[in-house]
Amino acid sequence: MALLEVSHLKKIYTTRLGGAKIQALKDVSFSVEAGEYVAIMGESGSGKTTLLNILAALDKPTVGEVLLEGRSIVALKEREISSFRRDNLGFVFQDFNLLDNFSVQDNIFLPLVLAGKSYEEMVKRITPLAHRLGIADILNKYPYEISGGQKQRTAAARALITAPRLLLADEPTGALDSRASEELLSLFADINREGQTILMVTHSIAAASHAGRVLFIKDGQVFHQLYRASLGREEMYQRISDTLTTIATGSGRRQA
Amino acid sequence: MRRFFYFRLALQNIRNNKKTYIPYILTVIGTVLMYYSFQCMADNPGIQDLRGGTVVAMIMGLGTFVIALFAVIFLFYTNSFLIKQRKKEFALFNILGMEKRHLGRILLWETLIVAAVGIAVGFGGGVLLTKLMYLFLLRLMDFPVQLGFYISFSALKSAVILFGLIFLFTWLNALRQIHLASPVQLLQQQKAGEQEPKTKLLMAILGVLCLGTGYYISITTESPITALTLFFAAVILVIIGTYLLFTAGSIAWLKFLRGRKRYYYKTRHFISVSGMLYRMKQNAVGLANICILSTMVLVMLSTTVALYAGSENMIHSRYPRELMVYANMVTESQADTYEEAVNQYLAENGLSAQNVISYREMYGAMVREGSNLRGPVGAQDMMVSAEAHFIRIDDFRQMTAGTLPEALKADQVFLLYRGNDIPGDTLGVSGLTFQIAGRMTFDEAGIDPAALTDSYNVADVYVILAADTGVLSQIETAVDQEIGVEDSIFYNCDPALDQLRYVYGFDLGDEAQVKAVQEQMSLLLTETGIPQGGIENRYDNTASYYEMNGGLLFLGVFLALLFVMAAVLIMYYKQISEGYDDRERYQIMQKVGLSRQEVRASIRSQVLSVFYLPLITAVIHVAFAFPIIVRLIALFNLNDVGLFLMTTVITVLVFAVLYAMVYAMTAKVYYRIVSE
Numbered sequence: 001m002a003l004l005e006v007s008h009l010k011k012i013y014t015t016r017l018g019g020a021k022i023q024a025l026k027d028v029s030f031s032v033e034a035g036e037y038v039a040i041m042g043e044s045g046s047g048k049t050t051l052l053n054i055l056a057a058l059d060k061p062t063v064g065e066v067l068l069e070g071r072s073i074v075a076l077k078e079r080e081i082s083s084f085r086r087d088n089l090g091f092v093f094q095d096f097n098l099l100d101n102f103s104v105q106d107n108i109f110l111p112l113v114l115a116g117k118s119y120e121e122m123v124k125r126i127t128p129l130a131h132r133l134g135i136a137d138i139l140n141k142y143p144y145e146i147s148g149g150q151k152q153r154t155a156a157a158r159a160l161i162t163a164p165r166l167l168l169a170d171e172p173t174g175a176l177d178s179r180a181s182e183e184l185l186s187l188f189a190d191i192n193r194e195g196q197t198i199l200m201v202t203h204s205i206a207a208a209s210h211a212g213r214v215l216f217i218k219d220g221q222v223f224h225q226l227y228r229a230s231l232g233r234e235e236m237y238q239r240i241s242d243t244l245t246t247i248a249t250g251s252g253r254r255q256a
Numbered sequence: 257m258r259r260f261f262y263f264r265l266a267l268q269n270i271r272n273n274k275k276t277y278i279p280y281i282l283t284v285i286g287t288v289l290m291y292y293s294f295q296c297m298a299d300n301p302g303i304q305d306l307r308g309g310t311v312v313a314m315i316m317g318l319g320t321f322v323i324a325l326f327a328v329i330f331l332f333y334t335n336s337f338l339i340k341q342r343k344k345e346f347a348l349f350n351i352l353g354m355e356k357r358h359l360g361r362i363l364l365w366e367t368l369i370v371a372a373v374g375i376a377v378g379f380g381g382g383v384l385l386t387k388l389m390y391l392f393l394l395r396l397m398d399f400p401v402q403l404g405f406y407i408s409f410s411a412l413k414s415a416v417i418l419f420g421l422i423f424l425f426t427w428l429n430a431l432r433q434i435h436l437a438s439p440v441q442l443l444q445q446q447k448a449g450e451q452e453p454k455t456k457l458l459m460a461i462l463g464v465l466c467l468g469t470g471y472y473i474s475i476t477t478e479s480p481i482t483a484l485t486l487f488f489a490a491v492i493l494v495i496i497g498t499y500l501l502f503t504a505g506s507i508a509w510l511k512f513l514r515g516r517k518r519y520y521y522k523t524r525h526f527i528s529v530s531g532m533l534y535r536m537k538q539n540a541v542g543l544a545n546i547c548i549l550s551t552m553v554l555v556m557l558s559t560t561v562a563l564y565a566g567s568e569n570m571i572h573s574r575y576p577r578e579l580m581v582y583a584n585m586v587t588e589s590q591a592d593t594y595e596e597a598v599n600q601y602l603a604e605n606g607l608s609a610q611n612v613i614s615y616r617e618m619y620g621a622m623v624r625e626g627s628n629l630r631g632p633v634g635a636q637d638m639m640v641s642a643e644a645h646f647i648r649i650d651d652f653r654q655m656t657a658g659t660l661p662e663a664l665k666a667d668q669v670f671l672l673y674r675g676n677d678i679p680g681d682t683l684g685v686s687g688l689t690f691q692i693a694g695r696m697t698f699d700e701a702g703i704d705p706a707a708l709t710d711s712y713n714v715a716d717v718y719v720i721l722a723a724d725t726g727v728l729s730q731i732e733t734a735v736d737q738e739i740g741v742e743d744s745i746f747y748n749c750d751p752a753l754d755q756l757r758y759v760y761g762f763d764l765g766d767e768a769q770v771k772a773v774q775e776q777m778s779l780l781l782t783e784t785g786i787p788q789g790g791i792e793n794r795y796d797n798t799a800s801y802y803e804m805n806g807g808l809l810f811l812g813v814f815l816a817l818l819f820v821m822a823a824v825l826i827m828y829y830k831q832i833s834e835g836y837d838d839r840e841r842y843q844i845m846q847k848v849g850l851s852r853q854e855v856r857a858s859i860r861s862q863v864l865s866v867f868y869l870p871l872i873t874a875v876i877h878v879a880f881a882f883p884i885i886v887r888l889i890a891l892f893n894l895n896d897v898g899l900f901l902m903t904t905v906i907t908v909l910v911f912a913v914l915y916a917m918v919y920a921m922t923a924k925v926y927y928r929i930v931s932e
Contacts, residue, residue: 078852082846082850082851082854085848085849086849087849091847097844097848101530101534101841110526112521113522113526114854116522119517119518158848
């Protein structure tokens with residue numbers, strides 16, 4: 001059984017004024033196996049963010065089903081959603097979403113605190129993780145005192161400390177310089193090799209070229225997908241680039 | 257036009273920041289409104305006509321000072337919080353090529369706009385509010401209040417001056433903050449939490465000292481007149497102590513909570529404790545403000561309600577019996593003849609005198625030093641005076657239920673006292689020495705203190721029973737020699753001729769008859785040959801007592817409403833401004849897995865860990881203020897501590913319920929903002 005199964009997702013927004021309907025997702029289906037590293041690419045407005053919000057249980061689809069380990073996310077009750085999210089999912093956001101009133105350590109502890117874990121347990125988990133991510137020295141600093149790369153590694157630590165089934169990343173390199181981006185991406189690749197399933201939304205080719213599989217979304221549908229198989233990073237980069245060109249120049253199979 | 261440009265930019269800035277500026281402007285309006293309303297009441301010419309007008313005027317003066325202090329601290333802090341919030345925006349202007357002096361000019365315009373709106377609307381609101389409250393209370397209380405309604409331009413003038421200075425101050429502070437930082441620093445500072453004050457330990461020590469001294473003054477002051485002069489100092493000390501201790505104490509407390517890992521790392525404490533530490537100084541000042549306002553509400557209400565409810569008690573103190581005769585220079589035979597005549601008249605009319613008071617005395621205010629009493633010299637001695645009543649022992653037997661000695665020798669006295677005892681076995685009076693043959697307190701002797709003239713305004717009252725008039729005469733001579741005959745405190749008697757001050761009173765138990773009996777008694781006084789005498793009946797002045805105490809109650813309720821409003825405003829401002837500030841944080845936390853129930857639980861945790869702190873502290877303040885207020889209300893002839901205790905307890909309970917309700921309401925607003 002696949003870890004994540006997405007079938008026939010459709011999402012229609014109604015604008016607040018005038019009641020016009022906007023279709024964000026038309027018909028999206030795919031699945032992710034445990035241990036996979038999947039990147040989702042698409043232009044702005046292609047429906048990436050809507051898709052991610054639905055996967056994160058932050059939003060509900062109009063039609064369709066999302067199963068995580070066979071359990072429906074869509075059918076979750078309001079009161080189950082929060083605990084489901086913190087027990088099963090880890091998030092890394094483009095703008096870090098760290099809290100200024102917490103130190104780096106407390107930011108990382110946040111999901112464990114929410115899950116009601118004991119302090120001893122939290123300390124046990126953070127020590128190896130902080131060393132692994134190279135943030136052991138800055139645990140007592142505050143977010144406004146550290147660099148962008150350090151912030152994103154802190155956010156990654158916060159996402160990973162719960163040992164989530166699935167790590168969801170939304171443009172994780174969007175606010176980072178190229179060096180910090182590269183560091184974060186190789187970190188993602190490392191933890192993926194250790195078995196962590198990752199689903200990353202991005203429009204950076206460099207970021208996507210680290211993934212094992214790339215899904216292309218256009219106009220609310222999965223347009224194409226690429227498997228890395230035995231390709232090297234450079235070849236993968238080239239293939240992604242070509243695919244994007246094909247989509248952009250409009251010679252694709254489907255029209256909106 | 258350049259100037260117009262800055263003005264428009266300033267207006268635009270306020271509009272863009274309306275989420276923080278609207279609560280701020282409302283706060284300014286509320287503070288101006290409160291200051292104006294209070295000042296307007298303090299200036300009211302009717303105040304001086306109230307019972308104890310000078311005391312009330314002094315307390316109002318104190319109140320104006322407290323409110324001014326409060327306005328300075330509160331507005332200064334809300335403003336610096338606001339400026340901190342906007343540092344990113346200033347940095348942006350700076351980066352876009354605007355110099356810091358231009359920023360200063362925009363800020364000046366913003367300050368002027370806020371000041372103009374705040375003072376104008378606050379003044380208008382104040383006029384409206386005083387009028388409305390006036391009408392409302394008038395209707396509610398159902399008695400004529402002497403305090404008239406009027407629009408006070410002098411109050412407006414002092415409000416303009418005070419708030420003008422405050423705004424100048426806030427503007428300079430904003431300039432300082434901008435000038436000190438580079439754009440990059442400005443960009444980052446918005447996100448940084450408030451820094452812990454450097455002098456925390458010093459603050460804590462100073463705070464404890466101020467509070468301790470204030471409390472000490474309240475507990476140890478015995479004379480009501482001294483209490484009046486020291487009350488002011490005690491209040492200021494307690495206010496300063498409260499600010500210092502809340503700042504130092506709340507930060508230490510929060511850090512302690514953060515240090516307790518098992519407590520801190522629980523969802524609800526985690527969020528609330530870190531949030532409060534993030535803006536610790538603002539948090540502390542807000543809490544201290546609420547505490548001080550709550551204390552003022554409690555003191556105002558409990559005191560004035562007690563005074564009003566104690567009207568009967570005061571009337572009884574002032575008129576211990578329905579009919580009271582006070583006369584000077586009365587001999588024993590005159591007194592006997594007079595009482596016989598009165599009793600005969602009463603009997604003829606089918607009436608009888610009940611609860612009779614009758615004694616002749618030589619009395620005056622004296623100074624006690626150890627075991628000695630001496631005559632007062634100069635004004636400073638009036639402040640520490642004790643009341644001395646010298647009475648022939650046989651004249652006082654029917655006044656007490658206690659057992660008095662059969663007879664006294666010429667060098668012996670028997671002592672009855674209220675307040676401080678005379679130490680040792682001898683009593684010195686202006687150089688004379690007497691053996692104290694025995695002593696009792698008023699309670700032990702079953703004496704109604706009201707039956708003794710003027711006995712409420714001083715801490716110590718002594719009834720000194722002597723063998724005969726000869727001893728009284730000796731004492732008079734000794735005291736007069738000491739202070740000079742022309743300053744004699746015993747001007748209303750001449751014991752050498754057996755002429756003493758005469759006090760005679762009784763109840764009839766029949767109000768309708770009192771007037772007629774009074775007229776007859778007045779005639780009898782002349783017939784008996786007692787020229788310097790007067791008769792008072794209790795009922796003539798009952799209405800005026802209620803009226804005057806009603807005036808005080810009106811004032812108390814008016815001010816309490818004003819302070820409650822201010823406290824509600826602060827709670828509201830605190831919740832709103834923090835709500836907008838915390839909103840983003842709560843959204844992030846919800847993404848990480850915080851549920852709505854947990855949001856509620858964390859707000860509740862905040863309530864439990866600090867929000868009741870001001871209320872609890874206010875109650876402690878009130879408890880410590882209790883002794884000095886008991887002395888102060890003694891100046892109003894109210895001596896019923898039990899009644900005052902009851903009104904205080906009831907006021908505290910009602911206020912606590914109100915406090916909880918207001919908090920619940922503002923917490924709901926906060927919840928709505930963060931969970932939107």
